[in-house]
Amino acid sequence: MDDRVHDHADVLVDWSARIESGDDVVMSVSEGAHDLAVAVAAKLGERGANLVSTYGSAELNRAYLRAHDGEFDDDPGHELALFEESDAVLSLGGGRNTAAQADVPGEVRGAYSKAHEDTREAYMDTDWVSTVHPTRSLAQQAGMSHEAYQEFVYDAVLRDWEALAEEMSEMKEILDAGSEVHLRGGDTDLTMSIEERTAVNSTASVADDSHNLPSGEVFTAPHATDGEVVFDVPMTLRGTRVEDVWLAFDDGEAVDYDAARNPEVVGELLDTDEGARRLGELGIGMNRGIDRPTDSILFDEKMAETVHLALGRAYDACLPDDEAGNDSAIHADLITDVSDDSSLAVDGEIIQRDGTFRWEDGFEG
């Protein structure tokens, strides 16, 4: 087996999930993630953890959901008990066809999801971590050869996470102390308030409440957004590809929009509910192992030299205790490239210019 698969398992078990002897661990194995699962199982055995492996097959889920009448029992006892009694859940993504569930009606998925709210909560109460094994299907989604995609994934996952966490904490300090963020470049000129908001260091470790591997972003919850922004990194929204989304904000609310491709999807998104027109997240990508978009939010939003904004729901961790923050049924990330002709300033001081942070070599304030 490729050494990098074992290295991936090491990072997942030790850095991300912090597994210790005696931990009750669930490992969810996607159809294409067998090799990573074997490496993780070895690591869990070495740590003396207790393992239950579940089969996270999209084809199996599709068959079950399509055959069901859609009236699902609320939180089946055996599944709920499994997660309630677990310390950690390691979710190994990577299937054989990203469109495997394309013909499951949305309302059936929604009904299943709604019937499993307590189960999902029990899952979220564990030290859960999501990662992916670089399958051919994901390579295809990214428009890359399998070999190149493997290199891409391992570059993103096999970081010096301690060093990156330290760098990210520098960014967090700046955001926590700051009041106003100003993003400029090309047709983008946007200001947001981050006063009294707390930034989260997404270090790919449950120790920092970060549950994705890879991670590598610092995010907070902005408000009072004003100005215009162009998202020049292509995205998939509700299954539809959009390009060069443009949004105009006035006093925190998106008042106009456009896109070079499928603008109507952006319109539908904004019309979801009240909160869908306001930002729930400002995130700064800091993972230099991720050098291109691959049509996967797990990677794209952490890409170095990008900034992302999400329409919709804000994360509680960013908000003061007495504030609810922006609420919405959606949380839709949109990404802008800041590698060139761009600046990010906090309270008038430039933090990142043309993709280079203040503390990095080559920074030109």
Add this chain to the structure above:
Amino acid sequence: MDDRVHDHADVLVDWSARIESGDDVVMSVSEGAHDLAVAVAAKLGERGANLVSTYGSAELNRAYLRAHDGEFDDDPGHELALFEESDAVLSLGGGRNTAAQADVPGEVRGAYSKAHEDTREAYMDTDWVSTVHPTRSLAQQAGMSHEAYQEFVYDAVLRDWEALAEEMSEMKEILDAGSEVHLRGGDTDLTMSIEERTAVNSTASVADDSHNLPSGEVFTAPHATDGEVVFDVPMTLRGTRVEDVWLAFDDGEAVDYDAARNPEVVGELLDTDEGARRLGELGIGMNRGIDRPTDSILFDEKMAETVHLALGRAYDACLPDDEAGNDSAIHADLITDVSDDSSLAVDGEIIQRDGTFRWEDGFEG
């Protein structure tokens, strides 16, 4: 997908496990059983059952067990809870390599098994059913092409189970009423008492306490065995192939043995403990879909025109309430072909001659 895979799923869910709406079901999916799992998932969805799928990967288990120090926690809470809260467990065997765990030390397997006694008990308390998907690995084990092996498996599984169950109940009645069984043929001349013993109809349905698909045998717990018997169907005992095992019994105890191949394995088996020299089971194979041995006890012992005897532990279901029956750490099945020059008699009346039962066409009393 092959229609027979869906038919297999139908038999498993409806006839064998008797799944009903609202049942909490665990489905364990071996590495090679994906297609069957998809078909079973569809059937479970149709029935309105609640599904958790586990990944029964031999390679994953091997990696975990080999990396572990061997001091396993007793009955991990998450795994125990999963089975305690389940109504049924469907185990879909069929891997990619029957020797995948050959290099896991026996003592590690034993320690793992010992640490999971309560978990196993919780599992056995459900309506569990074991079956296999016909993988290439199992075809290889059987010495058959994949296509021929698929036909073999579906012939064994896709029976008219209701009709077979009825035929088997006829056999059960005879055994329940009978006192002495006499097996003759070639060098075999053996008598056993079945007085006060109850036969079990292994109909491949949990409704009859039968947990294998396929099944198709009637078995009871003999005692006071006398005479000689030759087991001319090749078997694998403790990982070693044996052929033409010969046993001589006196007053219930095996007093002499031999074999044409690897007789020492038979000797080791008999020396396991006190009960290993006595019979725990007399079984009569009645599944006419199984027409040859395939080095898999799931199929071999149900083969039509064979009788099997097991050294060691007897099943409680066959014994009077006040009797413990033969006890042993082993339960080793040995099979004899009764298709030719052979007779099986109960209390002097011939029930089966040359493979044909009394109630079948061509029977010659």
